[in-house]
Every structure is written in C-alpha cells, then in structure tokens.
Amino acid sequence: MHSKPTNIATNDLVDFALFLADSSLIMGHRLSEWTGHGPMIEQDIAITNIALDLIGQARNFYQYASELINNQDDKKITEDDLAYLRDASEYKNLLITELPNADWAKTIGKVFFFSAWQFYFYQKLIYSSDKQLSAIAEKSLKEVTYHVKWASDWVIRLGDGTEESKKRMESAVEDLWPYTGEMFVAANFEESPKNSVSIDVSNIKNDWLEKVKLVFRDATLFLPNKTWMQSGGKNGVHTEHLGYILAEMQFLQRAYPGLEW
Amino acid sequence: MNHSKQNITGTFSDEEEEIWNLLSSVNDPEIPVLSVLDLGIVRDVKINDKRVEVIITPTYSGCPAMDFIGMNIRRALIKNGFEEIKITHQLSPAWTTDWMTEEGKDKLKAYGIAPPVGKTFDKKYLQNLQVECPHCHSINTKVISEFGSTACKALYKCEDCGEPFDYFKCH
Numbered sequence: 001m002h003s004k005p006t007n008i009a010t011n012d013l014v015d016f017a018l019f020l021a022d023s024s025l026i027m028g029h030r031l032s033e034w035t036g037h038g039p040m041i042e043q044d045i046a047i048t049n050i051a052l053d054l055i056g057q058a059r060n061f062y063q064y065a066s067e068l069i070n071n072q073d074d075k076k077i078t079e080d081d082l083a084y085l086r087d088a089s090e091y092k093n094l095l096i097t098e099l100p101n102a103d104w105a106k107t108i109g110k111v112f113f114f115s116a117w118q119f120y121f122y123q124k125l126i127y128s129s130d131k132q133l134s135a136i137a138e139k140s141l142k143e144v145t146y147h148v149k150w151a152s153d154w155v156i157r158l159g160d161g162t163e164e165s166k167k168r169m170e171s172a173v174e175d176l177w178p179y180t181g182e183m184f185v186a187a188n189f190e191e192s193p194k195n196s197v198s199i200d201v202s203n204i205k206n207d208w209l210e211k212v213k214l215v216f217r218d219a220t221l222f223l224p225n226k227t228w229m230q231s232g233g234k235n236g237v238h239t240e241h242l243g244y245i246l247a248e249m250q251f252l253q254r255a256y257p258g259l260e261w
Numbered sequence: 262m263n264h265s266k267q268n269i270t271g272t273f274s275d276e277e278e279e280i281w282n283l284l285s286s287v288n289d290p291e292i293p294v295l296s297v298l299d300l301g302i303v304r305d306v307k308i309n310d311k312r313v314e315v316i317i318t319p320t321y322s323g324c325p326a327m328d329f330i331g332m333n334i335r336r337a338l339i340k341n342g343f344e345e346i347k348i349t350h351q352l353s354p355a356w357t358t359d360w361m362t363e364e365g366k367d368k369l370k371a372y373g374i375a376p377p378v379g380k381t382f383d384k385k386y387l388q389n390l391q392v393e394c395p396h397c398h399s400i401n402t403k404v405i406s407e408f409g410s411t412a413c414k415a416l417y418k419c420e421d422c423g424e425p426f427d428y429f430k431c432h
Contacts, residue, residue, distance in 0.1 A: 028323075042416055046408035053412060056323025060352065135353035139322055142355060142381075142432055143412075150407045 013130065014068050015092065015189035016198050018082065019234055020133075021061030022093035025083060026242070027114055028054030029249055030101060039104055046150060050111065053143040058083070060136045084253035088242045092187075095233040096179040098242045105158050105168035109176045112151035116211050117183045118144045120204040130197035152215045159219025166220070174224055181229025183208070188235075280306050280313065283337050290329050291411050294372040297330060301360025304351055312345040313338060318356045320432075321412040357381045358432045369429055370395050375417065377431040392428050394419035404428075 031051035038044025062079035069077050096114055101107045122144060125137035158169040184205040190198040216223060232238065252259060273281075284303055289295045297303050300320070307314040315334055319327045331348040338346050358377040366376035378390045391400045399421035407430075409416040414427045 042406035042408075045410070045416075046406050049408040049412050052323035052325075053321060054323070056319075056321060060322060131353075135355075139319070139352050139355040142357075143322060146407055146430070 011068075011072070012189040013197060014065050015187075017061050017065040017068065017133065019092040019187065019189070020136075021058045021065060021082070022091045023097050023114075023233075024054045024061065025058035026091070026093040026245060027097035027110075028052070028058060029245060030097060030099075031107070031111070033101055034107065047107070047111075050147050050150070053140075053147070057136065057140045057143070060139070064132050064136065080253065084250045088238050088246055089236040091238065091242060091246070092234050092236060093238075093242075094179070094182060095230055095239055096176060096183075098233075098239060098245060099176070099179065100241055103168055103172075105165065106172040106175065108151055108154040108158060109169070109172035111147060112155050112215070113176060113180050113183075113212070115144055115147040115151050116208055117180075117204075119148050119211075120207045121199065121201070124199040124204060128197045128199070133197055148211075155215050155221070156219040159216070159221040169219070169221060173221060177224040178227055178230045182231040182233055185231060190234075274308070276308055277306060279341070280308070280315075280338070280343075283341055284315070284334065287330070287333050287337050290326050290333070292369070292372070292374065294368045295365050297334065299362050299365030299368060301358075301362065301365075302330070302356060311343075312347065313343050314347040314349055316349045316351050318351050318354075320356050324412055326411075356432075358429065373426060374414070375426060375428040377429050379431050381431055390431075392417055394422060394424065395426055396424050397422040402426075 028051045031047050031054070034044060034047045034051075036044065038047055059079060062082045066077045066079050066082055069075055094114070094117075096110055099106075099110060101110075119141070122137040122141040126134050126141065128134045128137065155169065158165040160166070161169075184201050186198075186201050190201065213223065281298075284306075285296045285298050287297045289297065289300055297317070302317050302320060303315065304318050305314075305316040307316070315338075317327075317331065317334070327350070331350075334348060335346050359380050361377065369376045373395050375392050375395045378392055392402050392404075393400050394402050394417075397419060399419055401420040402417050403420060405416040405418050405425065407415050409427050413429055413432065415430050416425065417428045418425045
C-alpha cells in the first residue's frame with residue numbers, strides 16, 4: 001500500500017472518485033499533446049475534442065471528491081488542489097493512460113482500449129447508489145460513445161489499411177495489451193463491502209472483450225496471446241512516465257501557488 | 262415557487278415571466294444565433310423573495326462556454342435589477358439535443374449549421390445519417406470527422422455543392 005497523503009483524509013468513496021478523475025485527466029492531458037500535431041487538421045481537432053471531454057469529466061469527479069473531503073474534514077480543498085498538488089504515488093489512474101502517445105497507431109490503440117472500458121464502466125456506474133457518481137457517468141457516457149466510435153473506425157482503418165499501417169497497429173496492440181488487465185481487477189477501494197457505489201469490474205470484462213473482438217475482426221487484427229498483465233496504477237504504483245506528465249502539468253501551480261488565469 | 266417553462270399553467274408571476282424573457286435574450290457565445298432557451302440548457306428558475314436561482318445543465322463536460330454562459334445570465338439579470346442571483350449547475354438528467362427547440366433548429370440551419378438529426382433514444386443516430394446540407398439542402402453529404410470546431414459539432418461535406426459544413430451532433 002502506498003502512503004496516504006497526510007493532509008487529505010481519504011475514504012473509499014473519495015479514492016474511487018479520484019481514481020476516475022485521475023484516469024480521465026491523465027488520458028486527456030496526454031491526448032492534448034497532439035494539439036497542433038495531428039496527422040491532418042480534422043483528426044487534430046477530433047483528438048483534442050476528446051481530450052477536452054475527458055478533462056471536463058475529470059473536473060466533475062475532482063469537484064465531487066473535494067466536496068466529500070471538505071464535508072468530512074471541514075477543509076477547503078479545491079478541484080485544482082487535487083489535480084495539481086498531489087504527487088505520482090497519490091495518483092490512481094490506470095497505467096494505460098500515462099503511456100507515451102508514440103505514433104498515431106499507438107495513440108489510437110490507447111483511446112480504443114480505454115474508451116471501450118469507459119463505455120461499459122459508465123453504463124454500470126449509472127446505477128450506482130451514489131447520485132453524483134451516477135449523474136457524472138450518465139453525462140460522460142454520451143461523450144464516450146462518440147470516442148469509442150471514432151477510435152473503432154481508426155483501428156479498422158489502420159488494421160485493414162496499408163502494409164505499414166497494419167504493422168504499426170499490430171505492434172501498438174502488442175505493446176498495449178499488458179496494460180488492459182488492471183481495468184478489470186478491483187482495487188481495495190472498489191471492493192470494500194461498505195462501498196455499494198462502485199461497480200463489479202469483472203462483470204464488464206466480457207462486454208469489453210467482445211467489443212474488441214468485433215472491431216478486430218473488421219480490422220483484420222488478432223487478439224494477442226495470453227500474457228503477464230501490468231498493474232499498480234490504481235494503488236499509486238506507476239510507470240516512470242507519470243512523473244514527467246505531472247512535472248509539466250503541475251509546474252505552474254507549484255511555482256506560483258494559487259495562480260489563476 | 263417553482264415553475265419550469267415546460268409546464269406553463271398561466272399562473273406565471275410577472276417576475277418569472279420577466280426572467281424567462283430575459284433568458285431568451287442570453288445567447289450561446291459559440292453559436293450566437295441560439296439563446297440558452299433554444300439550446301434547452303435552462304432547467305428551472307426558482308424565485309424566493311429577492312433571490313433568483315437559475316438551474317442550468319452543461320452541454321458537454323468540458324465545454325468552456327458553460328462558465329461564460331453562467332456569467333452572461335448573471336449579467337442579464339443584474340442589468341435588470343435582480344441582485345441575489347445563484348447559478349446552479351445540474352448534471353442529471355444529462356443534457357440532450359432532444360431539448361433543443363424547433364425554433365432553435367431552424368435558427369441553426371439559417372446560420373449554416375445542420376441541426377441534429379433524430380432523437381437520442383433512437384440509437385440510429387450513431388449510424389451513418391442523412392444530414393441535409395444547410396446551404397443547398399442536398400442530402401448527398403458525408404462525414405469528414407465526428408468532431409468539429411466545438412465539442413458539440415461534427416464536420417461534414419456536401420457532395421453536391423462542395424461546401425464543408427458543421428453538423429450539430431445528436432447527443
């Protein structure tokens with residue numbers, strides 16, 4: 001177990017909200033690196049729109065987490081404190097979100113695996129006993145539906161494309177596959193018996209896999225062989241890449257605390 | 262007191278009437294031909310003594326126009342003598358283009374943006390749609406990208422008149 005931040009009291013619900021917030025924020029931040037660098041202007045705009053949706057979703061979860069912390073501890077934590085002042089070991093995002101974008105195929109692979117996971121996850125989270133999580137899920141699902149569609153089209157386009165695009169898509173799938181496992185393994189904060197707000201993640205694995213198979217069939221791609229799965233993101237154990245993202249993203253707030261536009 | 266515009270029963274107070282009228286003059290900063298009422302983002306107006314609460318629902322989670330819209334509503338009300346104003350963001354039920362008024366859809370089209378086709382409960386909106394070109398009204402159009410100049414729009418092209426255009430996505 002990682003050490004809890006000393007200045008923020010946590011409980012399972014806060015951790016769960018932070019896990020969802022962090023995953024969306026880091027994914028969104030990574031995708032925003034494509035701004036001005038997309039392979040063509042329409043796709044540049046598409047991927048930055050997806051990044052914007054994700055950062056908006058993260059904001060909703062952070063606002064809720066800060067509200068919970070403040071109610072419990074009579075503190076005045078803001079959404080910005082949670083995004084900009086926590087260190088890598090306190091971040092609970094899925095590892096796949098922090099991996100470098102590399103080439104277009106790898107980026108597409110990340111968006112596809114992650115959005116498809118979000119798609120089924122939010123469909124279940126809508127029925128959470130927690131009203132606010134349910135509301136955020138309901139809202140986010142509409143956006144994610146378009147993300148999955150867009151990413152699926154691209155997986156097919158690259159997989160069933162030229163020799164070069166196929167090669168790249170295959171290698172992206174190969175590289176990313178070990179990072180899909182932790183999506184379906186519950187962390188402690190998701191499993192707590194007191195916690196009826198989260199969902200049973202093992203339940204959505206099958207739906208997710210069926211979706212992947214369906215798209216791969218059209219993309220003439222094969223599922224990778226069973227392999228060892230990476231894990232740790234939900235518990236704050238990250239790849240070396242997260243620190244660099246945070247360094248860039250948090251620099252301003254750390255150098256000039258409380259600075260606003 | 263709690264009346265929403267959807268169930269006008271003729272018992273609207275003058276003050277409520279005035280507020281709804283004022284709201285119809287507050288426009289979306291990105292699509293200035295649409296008012297916040299055309300967009301369907303105002304869920305309710307509550308008046309309690311001098312206190313006015315306007316409940317709005319965000320279109321897209323990351324839409325940067327939302328804070329701006331809240332500010333513009335506040336400004337319009339202050340300009341007309343209201344002092345205690347609260348803007349509340351409500352996430353659920355999630356905003357849908359089904360709430361856009363017919364008048365709003367006509368305004369969009371006249372502005373050069375194709376209005377949403379279909380309703381969200383009918384999942385056909387995710388298939389390939391027949392989107393009418395707002396310029397020449399041909400339905401011989403094709404999608405260029407599912408994402409356009411703002412989160413709410415997709416980019417289309419008309420195969421007949423050759424013009425690219427924005428399509429306000431069914432959401």
